[in-house]
Amino acid sequence: MKNGFRQSMAALHTWTGLLFGWLLFAMFVTGTAAYFQEEISRWMRPEVVATAAPAPATQAAIAWLQKTQPDADSWFITPPSARNPATEVFWQPRTVEGEQHARRRRNDTSATLDGIGRVVTTRETRGGFFLYRFHFDLHYMPVLWARYLVGAAAMFMLVAILSGIITHKKIFADFFMLRFGKGQRSWLDVHNVTAVFALPFYLMITYTGLVTLATLYMPWGIAANYASPETFFAEVFPNGGETQRTGTAAAMVPIGPLMAVATREWAGAAVGSVQIANPNDVSATITLRRAADTAIGARGESMVFAGATGRMIRGGAPEGGAMATQSVMIGLHAGRYAGWGLRWLYFLSGIGGTIMVGSGLVLWTVKRRAKLPDPTRPHFGFRLVERLNIAAIAGLPAGIAAYFLANRLLPTGMTARAEWEIHSLFLTWAAVLLWAIARPYRRAWIESLALAAGLFASVPVVNALTVSRNMLTGMMTGDWLFVAFDIAMLLFALGFGWAARKASTVNAKPARGMRTMQNMAAA
Amino acid sequence: MIHALAIIVAVVGFACLCAAMVRHQKDLLGHALAVRSARRLRIAGALSLLFALAVDMIVLGSGYGAVAWCGHLTAGAALVLIGLNRKIARDNRRILRANVRVSAPHRPPRRYDTDRTTQE
Numbered sequence: 001m002k003n004g005f006r007q008s009m010a011a012l013h014t015w016t017g018l019l020f021g022w023l024l025f026a027m028f029v030t031g032t033a034a035y036f037q038e039e040i041s042r043w044m045r046p047e048v049v050a051t052a053a054p055a056p057a058t059q060a061a062i063a064w065l066q067k068t069q070p071d072a073d074s075w076f077i078t079p080p081s082a083r084n085p086a087t088e089v090f091w092q093p094r095t096v097e098g099e100q101h102a103r104r105r106r107n108d109t110s111a112t113l114d115g116i117g118r119v120v121t122t123r124e125t126r127g128g129f130f131l132y133r134f135h136f137d138l139h140y141m142p143v144l145w146a147r148y149l150v151g152a153a154a155m156f157m158l159v160a161i162l163s164g165i166i167t168h169k170k171i172f173a174d175f176f177m178l179r180f181g182k183g184q185r186s187w188l189d190v191h192n193v194t195a196v197f198a199l200p201f202y203l204m205i206t207y208t209g210l211v212t213l214a215t216l217y218m219p220w221g222i223a224a225n226y227a228s229p230e231t232f233f234a235e236v237f238p239n240g241g242e243t244q245r246t247g248t249a250a251a252m253v254p255i256g257p258l259m260a261v262a263t264r265e266w267a268g269a270a271v272g273s274v275q276i277a278n279p280n281d282v283s284a285t286i287t288l289r290r291a292a293d294t295a296i297g298a299r300g301e302s303m304v305f306a307g308a309t310g311r312m313i314r315g316g317a318p319e320g321g322a323m324a325t326q327s328v329m330i331g332l333h334a335g336r337y338a339g340w341g342l343r344w345l346y347f348l349s350g351i352g353g354t355i356m357v358g359s360g361l362v363l364w365t366v367k368r369r370a371k372l373p374d375p376t377r378p379h380f381g382f383r384l385v386e387r388l389n390i391a392a393i394a395g396l397p398a399g400i401a402a403y404f405l406a407n408r409l410l411p412t413g414m415t416a417r418a419e420w421e422i423h424s425l426f427l428t429w430a431a432v433l434l435w436a437i438a439r440p441y442r443r444a445w446i447e448s449l450a451l452a453a454g455l456f457a458s459v460p461v462v463n464a465l466t467v468s469r470n471m472l473t474g475m476m477t478g479d480w481l482f483v484a485f486d487i488a489m490l491l492f493a494l495g496f497g498w499a500a501r502k503a504s505t506v507n508a509k510p511a512r513g514m515r516t517m518q519n520m521a522a523a
Numbered sequence: 524m525i526h527a528l529a530i531i532v533a534v535v536g537f538a539c540l541c542a543a544m545v546r547h548q549k550d551l552l553g554h555a556l557a558v559r560s561a562r563r564l565r566i567a568g569a570l571s572l573l574f575a576l577a578v579d580m581i582v583l584g585s586g587y588g589a590v591a592w593c594g595h596l597t598a599g600a601a602l603v604l605i606g607l608n609r610k611i612a613r614d615n616r617r618i619l620r621a622n623v624r625v626s627a628p629h630r631p632p633r634r635y636d637t638d639r640t641t642q643e
Contacts, residue, residue, distance in 0.1 A: 175541075
């Protein structure tokens with residue numbers, strides 16, 4: 001009976017893992033990259049160098065908005081922080097009754113400012129933010145569909161983790177077991193070791209990932225208690241209330257003292273964002289929100305002030321238990337609170353998860369190859385999995401490298417430049433898929449891995465040729481972001497190059513026993 | 524800094540736990556351990572990991588420290604595994620060289636299958 005249960009769990013693990021494996025791989029890759037989304041964005045906008053104290057920068061940003069957008073419905077300002085030296089502003093233009101809601105371009109309602117309120121002209125890019133959004137919104141499809149798809153994948157991931165724990169009967173006995181060059185056994189070792197070493201991370205990240213979109217996946221609790229979901233959200237996330245403009249103009253108090261009050265109230269935590277509704281009106285409100293990097297909970301406390309008088313309207317009311325729990329879970333998932341050390345641990349755990357999913361996908365083929373009726377002519381399903389594995393494991397990283405390259409190579413004045421950066425990612429990914437289909441299986445692995453290695457290796461070179469900030473100048477001027485980014489690119493290049501070489505050296509020798517080139521690729 | 528310290532403590536802990544396991548003793552230490560010493564190592568390993576948790580929670584705060592501890596455990600276990608495999612690979616190469624010296628005067632081929640050598 002016990003054996004039967006374990007076997008059925010193993011089957012569940014195999015098939016849930018395979019069905020969403022490729023999507024999960026992509027989610028792991030982009031999610032892991034998203035832990036450094038601010039840094040990637042900074043690298044992708046090398047023009048931004050300004051650093052400034054938050055309060056004067058915010059005041060300067062307000063002055064700029066005052067000059068350019070005095071009639072907007074609201075202003076939203078992100079003061080400079082340790083991870084983003086620029087001041088980001090966006091605004092909601094006044095909605096006029098009866099006017100067609102025109103589709104606006106991102107740049108029409110947002111700007112990047114330096115510390116003294118001058119616009120920093122940067123190349124048009126979505127930066128690391130795109131990788132973050134792809135993690136749960138995917139691309140080229142309606143966001144809602146994507147989120148359902150991603151939610152299903154996360155649910156399958158949870159099933160695969162739990163059934164995997166049951167299937168893996170020797171978690172402690174095989175804890176340090178990693179044997180190379182033994183075919184299927186080696187792949188299983190890699191899968192087990194990467195799975196067990198960061199198991200708390202995977203359980204946390206999968207469960208909290210589902211929690212981030214819980215109201216989308218489980219809307220019935222809200223439906224049973226509220227006439228419309230909007231009522232629920234308005235109640236849960238009060239944004240100071242949508243007050244009507246009175247039409248009576250009023251000058252606003254300086255922002256600096258308000259930020260100081262908030263910081264004192266939050267025991268020294270910085271202000272993460274400033275939202276000003278109905279600017280320059282007697283009804284103006286200023287909402288300050290605590291920076292995300294000061295506590296695990298993702299939703300910082302907020303304080304609302306009257307814009308004209310500076311009187312506090314609403315302090316940081318403590319959240320209820322359920323809301324605080326949700327906030328901490330989302331915080332744990334997104335890791336915005338994490339300092340450098342913990343951020344790198346998050347990143348390494350993410351890479352572990354990527355290897356876990358990738359090795360699991362390859363294991364599916366390694367395990368079945370030996371049992372094929374005719375190994376030279378595998379059936380369609382087997383070939384499909386083989387080729388999709390290549391496209392996912394080598395193709396997406398190659399695509400991300402191409403995304404970085406496109407950022408440096410596309411002309412800065414080009415129309416729809418940010419979109420074309422993203423197209424470059426998917427074009428490269430699609431090219432690897434076609435290559436994987438067209439080429440003999442082993443050559444396809446070697447060539448795709450080598451392509452990924454080559455693309456990553458060319459990122460520091462192209463960067464040095466196109467912009468003035470690179471590893472060498474970074475070392476001399478203390479611009480560590482550019483040093484770290486180049487080193488990271490070279491490490492990824494080495495990793496993929498090593499995998500390609502492993503694949504090719506085994507390929508050169510006749511396969512012996514269970515050994516295939518595959519098992520060496522991950523070894 | 525605290526991260527480096529906690530990871531070192533975790534490495535010590537996992538190294539003790541690994542050395543306490545019969546299947547790894549010969550690879551890691553070169554000889555088998557008495558049952559009692561193995562048990563002492565196991566206790567020492569577990570205590571080290573708990574010590575790392577205590578350090579993390581005291582220095583980083585209970586919530587942040589507990590999260591960081593999970594990361595430190597992952598990093599520590601990974602480092603011990605890498606160390607173990609490097610040691611096995613090095614020992615295999617040494618055995619291989621010794622075998623080659625006895626059996627054949629010419630240099631071994633550059634890429635030699637390590638696990639075949641150990642079986643022979």
